[in-house]
Amino acid sequence: MEPDDEVQVLAFSSQVTPLGLLGPMREVGEELINKVNGLFAEGNTALYDSIATAMNEIEHARASAKQPRLYGVVVLSDGKDTSSRTKNFDLMARMPKGEDTESIKVFTIAFGKEADVDFLKDIAERSNAVSMKGDESNIEMIYNAIATYF
Numbered sequence: 001m002e003p004d005d006e007v008q009v010l011a012f013s014s015q016v017t018p019l020g021l022l023g024p025m026r027e028v029g030e031e032l033i034n035k036v037n038g039l040f041a042e043g044n045t046a047l048y049d050s051i052a053t054a055m056n057e058i059e060h061a062r063a064s065a066k067q068p069r070l071y072g073v074v075v076l077s078d079g080k081d082t083s084s085r086t087k088n089f090d091l092m093a094r095m096p097k098g099e100d101t102e103s104i105k106v107f108t109i110a111f112g113k114e115a116d117v118d119f120l121k122d123i124a125e126r127s128n129a130v131s132m133k134g135d136e137s138n139i140e141m142i143y144n145a146i147a148t149y150f
Contacts (some may be wrong), residue, residue: 001025001029001096001147002023002025003025003026004025004026005024005025005028006022006023006024006061006069006124007022007023007024007025007028007032008021008022008023008028008057009032009035009036010050010053010054010057011035011039011040012045012046012047012049012050013041013042013043013044013045013046013079014043014044014045014046014054014083015046015049016046016050016053018057019032019035019036020032020035022057030131031150036044043083043119044082044083044135045077045078045080045081045082045083046081046082046083046084046085047075047077047079047080047081047084048081048086048087048088048090048091049083049084049085049086050075050084051075051086051091051104051106051123052072052084052086052090052091052094054073054075054106055073055094055104055106058104059104070105070149070150071104071105072104072105072106072107072144072146072149073104073105073106073107074107074108074109074143075106075107075108075109075120075123076111076139077108077110077111077115077120077136078110078111078112078114078115078116079108079110079115079117079119079120080114080115080116085089085114085127085148086087091123092122092126095123095126096126096127096128097126099120100128103127103128105125105127105128105129105149106123106127106129106130107124107130107131107132107146107149108120108121108123108124108129108130108132109131109132109133109134109137109139109142110131110132110133110134111134111135115133117131117133129149130146130149132145132146
């Protein structure tokens, strides 16, 4: 990411937890990297809530932005939701319709052998983004590929 690119990380298990405030990479990047490196899988999965929360955060940032920006969400998940209050139907209803170039793009990375690739692909396609299958060996290449969209 470029130093002026804004970033925020939301971790999710049974709940959605922001790992820091939205900010320029040059100011928040190192701390976020350290926090992400300390994450591990545990508990349930509030996947729908995490995507909805990310979209809410972006809508708030967009409303206060002084200049137009591209907005995107990167979801790394097995695609299985086990504990969200947000329902699948409600999440899908929030997704953009058609070829809205101003919409929030939700890039998905299907992670794990049992990943629900179809659901993650559907989320990405509805937001005019892409979905990829990831594992430990290609995850950095996938993040670099997604970065080219911005």
